[in-house]
Amino acid sequence: xxxxxxxxxxxxxxxxxxxxxxxxxxxxxxxxxxxxxxxxxxxxxxxxxxxxxxxxxxxxxxxxxxxxxxxxxxxxxxxxxxxxxxxxxxxxxxxxxxxxxxxxxxxxxxxxxxxxxxxxxxxxxxxxxxxxxxxxxxxxxxxxxxxxxxxxxxxxxxxxxxxxxxxxxxxxxxxxxxxxxxxxxxxxxxxxxxxxxxxxxxxxxxxxxxxxxxxxxxxxxxxxxxxxxxxxxxxxxxxxxxxxxxxxxxxxxxxxxxxxxxxxxxxxxxxxxxxxxxxxxxxxxxxxxxxxxxxxxxxxxxxxxxxxxxxxxxxxxxxxxxxxxxxxxxxxxxxxxxxxxxxxxxxxxxxxxxxxxxxxxxxxxxxxxxxxxxxxxxxxxxxxxxxxxxxxxxxxxxxxxxxxxxxxxxxxxxxxxxxxxxxxxxxxxxxxxxxxxxxxxxxxxxxxxxxxxxxxxxxxxxx
Amino acid sequence: xxxxxxxxxxxxxxxxxxxxxxxxxxxxxxxxxxxxxxxxxxxxxxxxxxxxxxxxxxxxxxxxxxxxxxxxxxxxxxxxxxxxxxxxxxxxxxxxxxxxxxxxxxxxxxxxxxxxxxxxxxxxxxxxxxxxxxxxxxxxxxxxxxxxxxxxxxxxxxxxxxxxxxxxxxxxxxxxxxxxxxxxxxxxxxxxxxxxxxxxxxxxxxxxxxxxxxxxxxxxxxxxxxxxxxxxxxxxxxxxxxxxxxxxxxxxxxxxxxxxxxxxxxxxxxxxxxxxxxxxxxxxxxxxxxxxxxxxxxxxxxxxxxxxxxxxxxxxxxx
Numbered sequence: 001x002x003x004x005x006x007x008x009x010x011x012x013x014x015x016x017x018x019x020x021x022x023x024x025x026x027x028x029x030x031x032x033x034x035x036x037x038x039x040x041x042x043x044x045x046x047x048x049x050x051x052x053x054x055x056x057x058x059x060x061x062x063x064x065x066x067x068x069x070x071x072x073x074x075x076x077x078x079x080x081x082x083x084x085x086x087x088x089x090x091x092x093x094x095x096x097x098x099x100x101x102x103x104x105x106x107x108x109x110x111x112x113x114x115x116x117x118x119x120x121x122x123x124x125x126x127x128x129x130x131x132x133x134x135x136x137x138x139x140x141x142x143x144x145x146x147x148x149x150x151x152x153x154x155x156x157x158x159x160x161x162x163x164x165x166x167x168x169x170x171x172x173x174x175x176x177x178x179x180x181x182x183x184x185x186x187x188x189x190x191x192x193x194x195x196x197x198x199x200x201x202x203x204x205x206x207x208x209x210x211x212x213x214x215x216x217x218x219x220x221x222x223x224x225x226x227x228x229x230x231x232x233x234x235x236x237x238x239x240x241x242x243x244x245x246x247x248x249x250x251x252x253x254x255x256x257x258x259x260x261x262x263x264x265x266x267x268x269x270x271x272x273x274x275x276x277x278x279x280x281x282x283x284x285x286x287x288x289x290x291x292x293x294x295x296x297x298x299x300x301x302x303x304x305x306x307x308x309x310x311x312x313x314x315x316x317x318x319x320x321x322x323x324x325x326x327x328x329x330x331x332x333x334x335x336x337x338x339x340x341x342x343x344x345x346x347x348x349x350x351x352x353x354x355x356x357x358x359x360x361x362x363x364x365x366x367x368x369x370x371x372x373x374x375x376x377x378x379x380x381x382x383x384x385x386x387x388x389x390x391x392x393x394x395x396x397x398x399x400x401x402x403x404x405x406x407x408x409x410x411x412x413x414x415x416x417x418x419x420x421x422x423x424x425x426x427x428x429x430x431x432x433x434x435x436x437x438x439x440x441x442x443x444x445x446x447x448x449x450x451x452x453x454x455x456x457x458x459x460x461x462x463x
Numbered sequence: 464x465x466x467x468x469x470x471x472x473x474x475x476x477x478x479x480x481x482x483x484x485x486x487x488x489x490x491x492x493x494x495x496x497x498x499x500x501x502x503x504x505x506x507x508x509x510x511x512x513x514x515x516x517x518x519x520x521x522x523x524x525x526x527x528x529x530x531x532x533x534x535x536x537x538x539x540x541x542x543x544x545x546x547x548x549x550x551x552x553x554x555x556x557x558x559x560x561x562x563x564x565x566x567x568x569x570x571x572x573x574x575x576x577x578x579x580x581x582x583x584x585x586x587x588x589x590x591x592x593x594x595x596x597x598x599x600x601x602x603x604x605x606x607x608x609x610x611x612x613x614x615x616x617x618x619x620x621x622x623x624x625x626x627x628x629x630x631x632x633x634x635x636x637x638x639x640x641x642x643x644x645x646x647x648x649x650x651x652x653x654x655x656x657x658x659x660x661x662x663x664x665x666x667x668x669x670x671x672x673x674x675x676x677x678x679x680x681x682x683x684x685x686x687x688x689x690x691x692x693x694x695x696x697x698x699x700x701x702x703x704x705x706x707x708x709x710x711x712x713x714x715x716x717x718x719x720x721x722x723x724x725x726x727x728x729x730x731x732x733x734x735x736x737x738x739x740x741x742x743x744x745x746x747x748x749x750x751x752x753x754x755x756x757x758x759x760x761x762x763x764x765x766x767x768x769x770x771x772x773x774x775x776x777x778x779x780x781x782x
Binding site for chain 2 (some may be wrong): 286350351352354355356357358359360361362365369370373374
């Protein structure tokens with residue numbers, strides 16, 4: 001058996017795409033987007049729809065930070081997020097029999113080597129004791145020791161928000177006073193803790209070197225235990241930065257790719273194939289079938305598509321796949337039905353159709369084997385050209401706040417950015433990156449469509 | 464001699480906005496086993512309509528479809544469509560369509576197209592049908608690798624051969640050849656004619672050759688039926704027609720054929736074929752007939768027998 005060759009029309013389409021600059025360009029972008037989509041599965045192995053809106057999942061990320069690669073452009077070394085936990089914390093614990101006291105001492109050491117201050121500090125303590133007295137100290141590389149917090153902690157997870165708790169701030173200021181160091185102006189705790197005290201308070205510089213966080217916990221039970229994690233939130237994060245809910249935007253963007261592509265492709269495939277099929281059915285069977293299909297198509301084409309879609313979205317708060325279903329449902333009949341009908345009417349008069357009738361091919365066989373293959377190039381071009389419009393449609397509905405409330409789509413991210421004040425605060429990455437991806441996807445299909453134009457549009461045929 | 468296909472009083476009228484078109488009006492003829500009947504006439508005189516009436520490839524606007532088509536003693540006109548499709552179409556009577564250039568589906572490979580009737584009728588598997596298709600292609604003088612080609616990769620003559628191979632796929636006894644060599648150059652025409660002759664002899668086929676080209680039909684025809692305005696005007700053996708045409712129309716047609724060497728003045732028939740919606744009264748050839756008589760304008764001549772198997776519809780001949 002020989003390898004079956006591609007049907008001529010498909011071959012022609014493949015040639016048209018591969019032999020034109022526009023086609024190659026479009027295909028390259030599309031392939032990149034598809035790689036991005038597959039990357040999504042590797043990079044985001046968790047249930048995105050569940051975790052995207054779960055703030056606890058993202059609590060270790062900094063808030064509203066630009067992507068890491070800005071360091072390349074701005075020269076200055078903006079700090080990345082440092083998480084000090086588990087192995088990097090040395091832990092001593094002993095039980096003093098005579099006093100009936102359990103001592104847990106945790107010593108977290110980390111090196112800090114950046115020209116800027118972190119954006120936020122948070123200490124998380126996992127306490128396994130009914131009540132535990134803790135004393136938390138911060139030691140700078142130059143030996144300056146600052147008491148952060150002192151007091152009782154209860155069983156479970158205790159978060160100490162070093163950057164925002166007023167008692168922590170007071171403790172820091174008091175410790176500095178004892179060391180005869182005074183602040184001329186009020187400063188944020190994360191700056192004070194990393195600041196070189198010899199530098200001016202108006203233009204502080206961070207001290208680089210090994211920092212130590214010491215936690216001494218005292219309690220009364222032999223089994224009492226405490227674990228800690230220190231999060232030093234950086235000023236840059238990941239490949240796409242973070243939003244106001246500390247979410248890694250790169251996760252949202254890579255997940256947006258398969259969603260946008262599948263939404264656009266499925267909608268385009270379904271509507272184009274359905275419309276073409278119904279159109280040729282209408283012409284081929286004729287008579288009453290034709291009349292009914294054409295009149296329904298007229299009604300469908302008059303229906304205001306977007307307003308109906310918006311109404312349905314508002315009333316039912318549908319998810320993205322239901323939205324897709326509604327979009328397809330509203331486009332079962334449409335422009336392509338008319339085009340396919342007229343093309344079929346033309347093909348029907350061809351002699352080989354007559355020959356097929358005479359040698360007894362059934363009407364169904366003729367429709368599927370003789371007529372529909374001839375409509376294939378038109379349908380394929382139609383699909384390619386309508387994908388971007390469906391990608392845009394989904395984004396537009398999301399921006400209007402009518403998209404899927406759970407899934408991170410590109411439109412949803414832009415919508416979040418808009419409501420999060422990204423425009424006013426110059427949080428460019430939050431808006432520009434998803435927008436760029438939407439545009440890039442649309443462009444890739446537009447270019448492929450441009451290449452296909454030569455196959456489908458007879459005036460451009462170079463034969 | 465044994466009559467294989469007998470057409471009796473076949474009528475096919477079309478409904479149009481202007482009125483009823485009597486495309487085929489009371490046409491009767493015999494096709495004998497192993498013989499060729501040539502159906503000749505000008506364009507628009509109902510030749511192809513006669514073929515479609517026999518093959519039942521009727522357009523939607525059929526007004527009247529009546530008469531008898533007797534194949535091997537059974538009237539196939541009485542069969543319902545499904546039975547006709549299953550038993551007669553292509554199995555007993557097949558057809559080579561006019562203009563081979565358009566008779567092949569441009570998106571299906573040649574082999575598969577030739578195999579289509581086999582798959583549909585003989586319920587053969589695709590692979591078997593394809594190998595049979597290759598045999599058929601060889602039968603019509605094409606290399607079997609043509610089966611893997613698409614129609615646009617073939618020349619006109621090759622396409623014509625493919626169409627003939629398709630017609631022969633199910634071993635029919637009658638093949639209707641509708642202008643099998645139109646749009647081909649003379650050399651290719653000759654090749655195709657030779658092929659048809661060879662096949663006729665080898666496969667003992669009967670042909671109905673539809674053509675406007677009398678010279679060409681002389682190559683193949685045993686009998687000739689001359690059509691004019693949807694009716695038969697003369698029927699006889701090829702010899703009788705060529706040497707002694709009775710009907711003025713047949714005479715005129717013959718004298719319009721150019722011949723080599725003899726310095727003959729080519730004649731033409733003044734006027735144009737009749738409008739089939741409102742044909743002229745009486746004999747519909749009378750406006751163009753050189754021997755027109757008063758009776759021609761009033762009465763329609765009957766298709767009368769003048770000799771054994773020789774019929775003519777003209778008032779010039781009586782009984």
